[in-house]
Amino acid sequence: MVFVQDEGFLILDRQSVFRYFFLQKDVSLKTLLMYYAMNRLVTSFLLLTLFVFCSQRLCAGWQRSITNYSRNSYKAASQNWRIMQNDNGWMYFANNKGLLEYDGTNWSVYPIHNAKMRAVKAGKDGRIYVGGLQQFGYFVPNFLGRLDYICLSDSIDKRSIGNIWNIHIIEDQVYFQSDNAVFCFENERIHRINCHSIVHSALVGQRLYVAGTGLFVLDKNKFVLLPNTNSMISDTGMRVIGLFSYRDKLLVVTNRGGLFFYENRMLIPFRSGADDFLKQNRLFCATIKGSLLALGTVQDGLLLLDMDTGETEHISVHNGLQNKTILSLFFDREDNLWLGLDNGIDCIHLHSPIFQNRATIGSGYASCLYRNKLYLGTNQGVFVTDYPLVLNKVQSLEPVWGTAGQIYSLAVYDDKLFCAGSNALGVLDGNEFYLIPGIRGVWWVKSIPQKDRLLVATYIGLYSLKKVEGRWILHRRVKGRRFSSKSLYIEPLANTLWTANKEGGLYRLFLSEECDSILHEKCYNFEELPMGDNVCITRVDDEIVIASRQGLFRYNQLKDNLERYDRLEKQMDGRTAYTYIMQDSLRNIWYVTDGVLKLLHYDPLANSYYRRENEAYLKNCLIEDFETVNVFTENEAMIGMEDGFSLLHFMQERVKKYPLNLQIRRVYLTGVKDSLVYGCSYIPNDMYLKIPYKNNSIRIEYSINNYDRSLALFYSCRLTGPVSEPWSQLGENTIKEYTLLPEGKYTFYVRTHVGQEEPTTASFSFEILSPWYRTWWSYLLYSVLIVMLLTYIYYRMSMERKHLVMLKELELYRQKQVFQRENELNSKKIDLLKEENLQAELRHKSEELIHTTLNIIRKNEILQNIKSEVLSILHAAKEENLVIIRRKILCLISQIDTNMEHDDDLSAFQSTFDSVHHNLFQKLEARFPELTKREKLLCAYIKMNLMSKEIAPLMNISQRGVEVSRYRLRKKFGLKEGENLVEFLQKFSQ
Secondary structure, X not given: OEEEEOOEEEEOXXXXXXXXXXXXOOOOHHHHHHHHHHOHHHHHHHHHHHHXXXXXXOEOOEEEEEEEEOHHHHOOOOOEEEEEXXXXXXXXXXXXXXXXXXXXXXXXXXXXXXXXXXXXXXXXXXOEEEEEEOEEEEEEEOXXXXXXEEEOOOOOOHHHHOEOOEXXXXXXXXXXXXXOEEEEEEOOEEEEEXXXXXXXXXXXXXXXXXXXXXXXXXXXXXXXXXXXXXXXXXXXXXXXXXXXXEOOEEEEEEOOOOEEEEEOOEEEEEOOOOHHHHHHOOEEEEEEEOOEEEEEEOOOXXXXXXXOOOOEEEEOHHHOOOXXXXXXXXXXXXXXXXXXXXXXXXXXXXXXXXXXXXXXXXXXXXXXXXXXXXXXXXXXXXXXXXXXXXXXXXXXXXXXXXXXOOEEEEEEEOOEEEEEEOOOEEEEEOOEEEEEOOOOOEEEXXXXXXXXXXXXXXXXXXXXXXXXXXXXXXXXXXXXXXXXXXXXXXXXXXXXXXXXXXXXXXXXXXXXXXXXXXXXXXXXXXOOEOOOOOOEEEEEOOEEEEEEOOEEEEEEOOOOEEEEOHHHHHHOOOOOOOOEEEEOOOOOEEEEEOOEEEEEEEEOOOOEEEOOOOOEEOXXXXXXXXXXXXXXXXXXXXXXXXOEEEEEOOOOOOOOOOOOOEEEEEEEEOOOOOEEEEEOOOOOOOOOEEEOHHHOOEEEEEEEOOOOOOOOOOEEEEEEOOOOOOOOOOEOOOEEEEOOOOOEEEEEEEEEOOOOOOOEEEEEEEEEOOOHHHOHHHHHHHHHHHHHHHHHHHHHHHHHHHHHHHHHHHHHHHHHHHHHHHHHHHHHHHHHHHHHHHHHHHHHHHHHHHHXXXXXXXXXXXXXXXXXXXXXXXXXXXXXXXXXXXXXXXXXXXXXXXXXXXXXXXHHHHHHHHHHOOOHHHHHHHHOOOOOHHHHHHHHHXXXXXXXXXXHHHHOOOHHHHHHHHHHHHHHHOOOOOOOHHHHHHHHOO
């Protein structure tokens, strides 16, 4: 759609048309019909959108900082009924799923026995008392830092308990308030105090009050009705939701009747600026701290009432809450207000220096003060509101006509506001706004030395503006390369500028005298600052500084190059990635690293910079590479975010009423499966951890009870022991891991600064046990083994010496053996000769024996023959001379027999036989002395292997006689049947 305006054309897209209609309250039907005729396809949509949004009004409410915790973040049920804070600063919530614990870093849920929790209270005895549906009890921490539940109501009928809605502690007595009674737990015993229809209870001045049909106070185990409260409460149908002490009076808060003071035995209404709100809304809960009364409603969020001044502040879903229904309220010790919602948990930081605008105006890219108005540039256009800003109140916010679309920068020159955006370049001159035609995609509008010129940086190059008749118009395009100047800085004393973008790189351009052309250009990217990333160019203390992902660089004019800006890096966050840097008019340096806005303060008295530890803001809320900070006053800065803008009071001191509790939370042994070996709850755990060497990789988790997200905490760690390390660089990580630690005693330290002079520090000591092969008993074993080894070595050396001696002795022995063998050989030779001689002699004697025996045999045979012949003669002789012949023959036979039996050769035979056959006769004589000579002689014959027929003539007996004699010998030798006589004699003579 095109409108004619003075000298140029106003080019509007659909979004611009919408903004136009939105601003023009008196839009005529004719105009609408004209637009309908020009673009029928979108008319229906625009008309519907027009009528819907014309009925709405934007408002700029600069509200308190609120942290939202959804049920997905704390991993429990949606409803949270009671809230309390333990002495160590941890927060506890009575959640439908159980006791919800928050240490500032981690959430934990501890259920009770199949019941929803309604009440929670910490006792001085280290217990956390809880109550829920038909039961009550307490939690105590175990050695792993988890909480174990102990039920106290097991012995009581559940139906008589009802719901436990509140818990109060007076000295050693714990009171559990249910619907129709109060259960008192004292000295490990429980007794019941009846009071019907209890809707609320409170501890005021160490006295227990309950509200039902009236107000009652506990007096000696009995509830006493306060005068004139029964009719006032029961008759009107009001329900008491809060009882507090305020200026020594009892303040009574009702759900729909307003506020009352109970004094002089009467309930007196308290009138305030909240009365209208209280009439329109139903209250559900309340709490008070000092003079600030917080009232939680069922359908419209929270109302804060200052009882002293009567000022009110309404906070609901339109300015930060997740849910309109508030079930519980609690002020912590740092005056943060916690809200237990019907769906989630919210924390309102009442003393936070950050105030956020909750209007849906888009992402914040630029801000500027112009003629006592605050202009905000977003991705949806430019919006204007009154300045100074009003905090915690609704403030009107109006869009600037004709600026719809992406806005990159706002700048004031010549008492005019220049609005640079993707669609056009607009100029606001007082109440008149006009667009400069012929130019789109504008990054910046900057002044140059020529006072009648302005330089415009666009997507496709540089342009110049000139002023004609009080209006700025497009002059010409600057000749030369078409640089897209995402980042632009103009040097003050020359026609020189710096330009940079992600793709094109970093350049320094030299313009002509008229600034209408680029005379010279030089690229300043190098190895340490390569192309491919956005950079931010600015001036810090008369130095041209470039912030990049590779760190900070400064321009060295003498060398005409970029060099590391180590000095500034040390004052800031070291060599890390910087996406934004800016020095304000107070010389403070604002910079962004890791998505966090930080501030380096300038001290004009000392002419030096200083940093406040942990002063960091809006983590993960800024627009990367489009960060913007605009400092209005000495304590006020406007910061663009992804979701609008934030107002920061950057000089506000962070004073903590209580020191933050930095604590070692858990220790895990890491590996294939992590195992929890140490935990610390709200009661310190001084357990000294001893870890087996096989589990020498650990993970340590620590936490701090910081609930203000505007206060970014950074931690530094170190480990002392066999493996020591210096303090690490500050970081946000709350987990530290160590792997493969050698054995020894260690102490882990973690610290953080929270504005105090001394840092908050926590430590944890543990010991990595030695492996079994490096324990004392293993060293003892090694000592024994070493002694044994030395003994063995000594033994081996002794044995070696002995062996050497033995070898020498053996050598001598061998020589001696050789000598002996030679002697033996000689002796054997001699013995052999002797034996040969003996054998020869034996053979000779044997031959003699044989010859002798044969001779005897032949002699006996001859004599036998002679005897036979003589006998034959004797038988043949005649009778006449028979006597004489017979006498002579008998005499001859007698002589023959005598010669046969007593041959002298027998003695010689025995002697020869003994020498040849190992003294057989002597052995027979020694062992068998009963043998006769003939039997011994028979043994000799048998020994000589003579047959019976050969033995018979030698012994002058028949062959039969020889067999009989052999039989007798067997008997005398005791031979059994089957034993051979010859073999016996052979063995016997050996």
